[in-house]
Amino acid sequence: MQTISQKALRALLYEVSASPKPGLVDRFNQGAHTDMDFFTFIDSSAALSNYFSYCVVEGVKYSGKNPEELFQSLRALGINAEKVMFDATDGVNTHKGLIFSLGVICAAASCSMMESESENVDIEIICEKVSLMTKGLCLRELIFLNKSNGLTYGEKLFLKYGMRGIRGEVESGFATVRNYSLPVLRKLKSLKLFHINDILVQVLLHLMAVNKDTNIVARHDLKTLEYVQRYAQQVLDLGGMLTPKGMEMVFEMDKEFIGRNISPGGSADLLAVTVMLDLLLEGLPFSGSSIQRNCVV
Numbered sequence: 001m002q003t004i005s006q007k008a009l010r011a012l013l014y015e016v017s018a019s020p021k022p023g024l025v026d027r028f029n030q031g032a033h034t035d036m037d038f039f040t041f042i043d044s045s046a047a048l049s050n051y052f053s054y055c056v057v058e059g060v061k062y063s064g065k066n067p068e069e070l071f072q073s074l075r076a077l078g079i080n081a082e083k084v085m086f087d088a089t090d091g092v093n094t095h096k097g098l099i100f101s102l103g104v105i106c107a108a109a110s111c112s113m114m115e116s117e118s119e120n121v122d123i124e125i126i127c128e129k130v131s132l133m134t135k136g137l138c139l140r141e142l143i144f145l146n147k148s149n150g151l152t153y154g155e156k157l158f159l160k161y162g163m164r165g166i167r168g169e170v171e172s173g174f175a176t177v178r179n180y181s182l183p184v185l186r187k188l189k190s191l192k193l194f195h196i197n198d199i200l201v202q203v204l205l206h207l208m209a210v211n212k213d214t215n216i217v218a219r220h221d222l223k224t225l226e227y228v229q230r231y232a233q234q235v236l237d238l239g240g241m242l243t244p245k246g247m248e249m250v251f252e253m254d255k256e257f258i259g260r261n262i263s264p265g266g267s268a269d270l271l272a273v274t275v276m277l278d279l280l281l282e283g284l285p286f287s288g289s290s291i292q293r294n295c296v297v
């Protein structure tokens, strides 16, 4: 059995390995990116493995009553992890979104497991903890935003379109993942009919059909986001990765996204989050009521 941080690393590696992912870096090509490839993601993933352990430790140590304090304790770790990522990739942003999302999940999972003294913590409880930890984040960092320059893409897009990006997704306890992608992943795995690669790409298509991906809007506009969502739904209607015709369309979509410089990076992130929550559902190496803290990490 694996520890929480090993699962986080596995989620990163599964996400980048799933191929073909339209417009994204995968084993077949660089997608709509010129500055990074599959190996950049391997370098970035390896560099981040310690960071996930540190986040798990914060969750294990935390015994207070206000989960927002636990989130605050992660912030410095997250900022440092972004530096570690940029060092490993020569300044390319591979995993900024996942440093944030998986860091919060690692801490929420270990904290919830310590509280319940059980390895079998419901995903709903972990996501509820994520939501409590990040409560008020959109209000503080977007709605009451009081800086006028040096804005991140996420902040600019909130001001322009009211999009809440990754902050909205974590504050909702990963509603998009719980409502759409995780049920698809679990159902397809349980059928035992398809290869994990094809299942992951299929899950990505489901995410692309619904996710309000700020990454697409940052490079383009809302019309392009709608185009991506419609296109993903059309491919799913043909069976997506699970039928020969659908699979052909996925390769076609990849070519088209590369040509139009479209990269659904936010949906790629939610694919990794989906894998992580699924791996957490498998349980962790605890032993009865005496929790072996080092096993969780």
Ligand SMILES: CC(C)(COP(=O)(O)OP(=O)(O)OC[C@H]1O[C@@H](n2cnc3c(N)ncnc32)[C@H](O[C@H]2O[C@H](COP(=O)(O)OP(=O)(O)OP(=O)(O)O)[C@@H](O)[C@H]2O)[C@@H]1O)[C@@H](O)C(=O)NCCC(=O)NCCS
Residues within 6 Å of the ligand: 074, 075, 076, 077, 078, 079, 082, 093, 094, 095, 096, 097, 098, 099, 100, 101, 102, 103, 104, 152, 153, 154, 155, 164, 165, 166, 167, 169, 211, 212, 213, 214, 215, 219, 263, 265, 266, 267, 269, 270
């Ligand atoms: C809190 C922050 C992480 C917020 O950052 P920001 O204000 O920039 O907010 P967002 O734009 O909302 O999101 C940041 C990244 O999250 C991913 N993302 C976006 N939308 C969604 C969504 N709907 N669901 C899930 N995830 C989403 C996305 O990451 C992916 O894209 C990255 C590539 O981005 P970028 O380089 O900008 O784009 P390119 O098009 O490739 O660039 P060009 O080639 O055009 O130049 C890639 O990393 C994917 O992962 C968003 O980028 C942050 O500001 C913050 O506070 N950081 C500190 C860390 C911290 O506090 N951690 C806490 C400890 S847990």
Ligand SMILES: Nc1ncnc2[nH]cnc12
Residues within 6 Å of the ligand: 015, 016, 021, 023, 024, 025, 026, 031, 033, 094, 095, 263, 265, 266, 268, 269
């Ligand atoms: N595979 C991928 N390609 C491009 N951007 C990403 N962000 C997260 N995963 C990604």
